[in-house]
Amino acid sequence: MNLDRFSINQMTVKQLPLPALAAHCIRLGIPGIGLWREPVQEYGVEAAARLVRDAGLAVTTLCRGGFFTGDAWLESNREAIDECVVLGTDTLVLVSGGLPAGSRDLSAARARIADAIGELAPYAAQRGVRLAIEPLHPMFASDRCAVSTLDQALAIAEEFPADQVGVVVDTYHLWWDDRAPAAVARAGAAGRIHSFQLADWTTPLPAGVLNGRGQLGTGAIDLAAWCARVAEAGYTGPVEVELFNDELWERDGVEVLEETLGAFLAV
Amino acid sequence: MNLDRFSINQMTVKQLPLPALAAHCIRLGIPGIGLWREPVQEYGVEAAARLVRDAGLAVTTLCRGGFFTGDAWLESNREAIDECVVLGTDTLVLVSGGLPAGSRDLSAARARIADAIGELAPYAAQRGVRLAIEPLHPMFASDRCAVSTLDQALAIAEEFPADQVGVVVDTYHLWWDDRAPAAVARAGAAGRIHSFQLADWTTPLPAGVLNGRGQLGTGAIDLAAWCARVAEAGYTGPVEVELFNDELWERDGVEVLEETLGAFLAV
Numbered sequence: 001m002n003l004d005r006f007s008i009n010q011m012t013v014k015q016l017p018l019p020a021l022a023a024h025c026i027r028l029g030i031p032g033i034g035l036w037r038e039p040v041q042e043y044g045v046e047a048a049a050r051l052v053r054d055a056g057l058a059v060t061t062l063c064r065g066g067f068f069t070g071d072a073w074l075e076s077n078r079e080a081i082d083e084c085v086v087l088g089t090d091t092l093v094l095v096s097g098g099l100p101a102g103s104r105d106l107s108a109a110r111a112r113i114a115d116a117i118g119e120l121a122p123y124a125a126q127r128g129v130r131l132a133i134e135p136l137h138p139m140f141a142s143d144r145c146a147v148s149t150l151d152q153a154l155a156i157a158e159e160f161p162a163d164q165v166g167v168v169v170d171t172y173h174l175w176w177d178d179r180a181p182a183a184v185a186r187a188g189a190a191g192r193i194h195s196f197q198l199a200d201w202t203t204p205l206p207a208g209v210l211n212g213r214g215q216l217g218t219g220a221i222d223l224a225a226w227c228a229r230v231a232e233a234g235y236t237g238p239v240e241v242e243l244f245n246d247e248l249w250e251r252d253g254v255e256v257l258e259e260t261l262g263a264f265l266a267v
Numbered sequence: 268m269n270l271d272r273f274s275i276n277q278m279t280v281k282q283l284p285l286p287a288l289a290a291h292c293i294r295l296g297i298p299g300i301g302l303w304r305e306p307v308q309e310y311g312v313e314a315a316a317r318l319v320r321d322a323g324l325a326v327t328t329l330c331r332g333g334f335f336t337g338d339a340w341l342e343s344n345r346e347a348i349d350e351c352v353v354l355g356t357d358t359l360v361l362v363s364g365g366l367p368a369g370s371r372d373l374s375a376a377r378a379r380i381a382d383a384i385g386e387l388a389p390y391a392a393q394r395g396v397r398l399a400i401e402p403l404h405p406m407f408a409s410d411r412c413a414v415s416t417l418d419q420a421l422a423i424a425e426e427f428p429a430d431q432v433g434v435v436v437d438t439y440h441l442w443w444d445d446r447a448p449a450a451v452a453r454a455g456a457a458g459r460i461h462s463f464q465l466a467d468w469t470t471p472l473p474a475g476v477l478n479g480r481g482q483l484g485t486g487a488i489d490l491a492a493w494c495a496r497v498a499e500a501g502y503t504g505p506v507e508v509e510l511f512n513d514e515l516w517e518r519d520g521v522e523v524l525e526e527t528l529g530a531f532l533a534v
Contacts, residue, residue: 104489106443139406141443142487143470148443176373176408176415203410207474220409222371 001227001239001267007032007060009197009242010039012260016253018043022055024257032058032238034197035087037080049087059089060238061132061168061195068116069097069109069146077120084129091130091194093168098143109146114156117165125164132194133157134168137176139209150174150183157192166194169230170242172213175201175221181229188233196230197240198223198264211244216263223267239264268494268506268534274299274327276464276509277306279527283520285310289322291524299325299505301464302354304347316354326356327505328399328435328462335383336364336376336413344387351396358397358461360435365410376413381423384432392431399461400424401435404443406476417441417450424459433461436497437509439480442468442488448496455500463497464507465490465534478511483530490534506531 008030013021018039025033033052040048040062052059065080067073077092084092096113099106117131124131133153136145147153153167167187174180187193200219205212216223227239241260248256275297280288285306292300300319307315307329319326332347334340344359351359363380366373384398391398400420403412414420420434434454441447454460467486472479483490494506508527515523 099487104487104492107445110445137405138443139404139472139476142468149445152445176405178374178377178416178419201409204475205406205472208471209406209476220366220371225371 001264003029003265004031005239006030006261006264007034007058007238007240008257008260009034009063009240010036011063012241012243012248013253013257014039015249016257018048018051020253021257022051022057024254025057026055028258028261030057030261032060032240034061034063034240034242035059035089036063037083040083040087045083045086053088058238059087060240061091061093062087062089063093064095065092065131066094066145067097068113069100073097073116074119078123081124081127081129085127090128091132092124093132093134093195095134095136096145096147098141098146106141106146110152113147114159117156118159121160121164130163130194131165132168133165134170135173137173149177150180150187154183154187154192158190162191166192168195168197169193170197170199171221171223171226172199172201175226184229185233188230188235193230193233193235193237195240196235196237197242198226198267199241199243206246211246213243213245215243215245215248215260216241216267227267268531270296270532271298272506273297273528273531274301274325274505274507275524275527276301276330276507277303278330279508279510279515280520280524281306282516283524285315285318287520288524289318289324291521292324293322295525295528297324297528299327299507301328301330301507301509302326302356303330304350307350307354312350312353320355325505326354327507328358328360329354329356330360331362332359332398333361333412334364335380336367340364340383341386345390348391348394348396352394357395358399359391360399360401360462362401362403363412363414365408365413373408373413377419380413381426384423385426388427388431397430397461398432399435400432401437402440404440416444417447417454421450421454421459425457429458433459435462435464436460437464437466438488438490438493439466439468442493451496452500455497455502460497460500460502460504462507463502463504464509465493465531466508466510473513478513480510480512482510482512482515482527483508483534494534
């Protein structure tokens with residue numbers, strides 16, 4: 001992949017404070033960054049917006065809205081949309097939430113997510129922010145995201161105009177699914193790929209499985225094939241590398257940033 | 268569920284030696300048992316066969332054949348079929364294997380699995396043993412089983428007569444899949460449900476994720492709905508409880524056996 005498509009997700013090098021990350025992005029010629037709400041709020045949303053604007057960085061996404069199966073989701077998601085506007089990104093990534101407390105009804109959770117997105121979409125459209133539904137790997141279905149396949153995410157998105165609601169294609173979550181390639185083609189043809197994220201699948205998975213997203217090239221996923229597939233679907237936007245990985249987080253952030261850039265260019 | 272449907276998979280209480288397990292099954296009126304190759308070989312296949320026959324236990328399955336993407340799979344699987352005959356079970360569970368070493372081509376792995384089953388099926392048919400393809404949760408796709416959905420397992424099975432090749436419906440592996448209910452109905456109508464296994468989905472998953480199969484009723488799966496679904500599909504056979512769980516294995520085996528029976532009856 002080419003440098004001009006690269007976006008570094010802030011979580012990949014969460015050990016780097018935002019000013020240092022921005023400075024190293026300038027030094028390395030990295031054009032884009034994906035931000036997370038919590039560290040941005042900690043730094044100050046307005047200050048973060050100034051920082052990345054002054055650095056010439058495109059904010060490719062804000063992570064994350066969603067968690068529609070919990071309480072107070074509407075207020076929190078409206079705030080996230082407002083933060084997108086301030087930060088200058090047009091894309092809010094949605095991690096939709098798992099089973100409500102005490103429930104074993106996945107179908108109901110999925111229906112509730114679709115309803116919530118319907119309730120949220122007009123506000124997002126009014127503010128010029130696209131909602132990007134991220135299907136998460138089925139191992140997160142109970143506790144994090146009941147939307148487990150790209151087909152499911154697309155089925156929800158297709159109820160809305162493509163420039164309002166789309167999907168996130170993340171290799172880590174979708175690589176196992178034999179139906180995903182057809183769904184990628186369908187999403188691309190409809191202009192609904194709002195974000196494309198890379199991470200590799202490495203085993204053994206760590207306890208809790210959240211922080212097992214592997215460095216590019218170290219795992220089981222044919223990332224080059226995924227890049228080709230998404231390109232064939234017509235997607236020409238930024239490609240975000242988002243790794244949650246305890247081993248990477250323990251290392252020097254600048255070293256990990258440079259290694260990640262190298263791994264991206266090598267795909 | 269009723270006691271007369273219950274089969275205890277040997278791995279659920281692997282801390283119990285086979286004679287003790289058989290004796291407690293007699294005491295509790297448990298009619299069936301699912302066996303594993305390694306502990307049975309350690310005890311002696313002929314001796315194990317005598318033991319379970321004398322105890323009046325039906326051997327509902329032998330786990331496991333498969334691992335078709337590795338080496339020496341044909342000889343090993345023929346041995347497993349021979350062991351089924353000795354043990355008096357008609358069902359060999361297949362865990363098909365993940366990516367071959369160095370490969371990132373899941374489609375090729377799936378094709379290789381289908382080819383291998385085609386090569387193995389005549390021998391199994393000749394010996395009167397049914398091959399039961401078990402789709403494993405997608406989190407095992409790279410290292411354990413590239414067959415991740417019931418649809419994929421059925422597509423392979425449907426190349427053969429139903430009394431030769433079928434599928435395992437295991438709640439732990441399939442509960443998240445919105446396409447699984449239709450596949451269960453299709454498998455049942457065709458007489459291809461060769462085994463039905465229960466385990467619950469509990470989080471957080473343990474490191475390595477293999478030993479996270481939760482006690483019935485403690486997790487996210489609507490097990491009663493799954494039992495109803497499989498019954499509606501026409502399945503009237505044994506229902507095996509197979510838990511891999513470090514916490515259960517650390518406890519007294521008899522206590523876990525009794526608890527598991529109670530949890531089964533409560534579904």
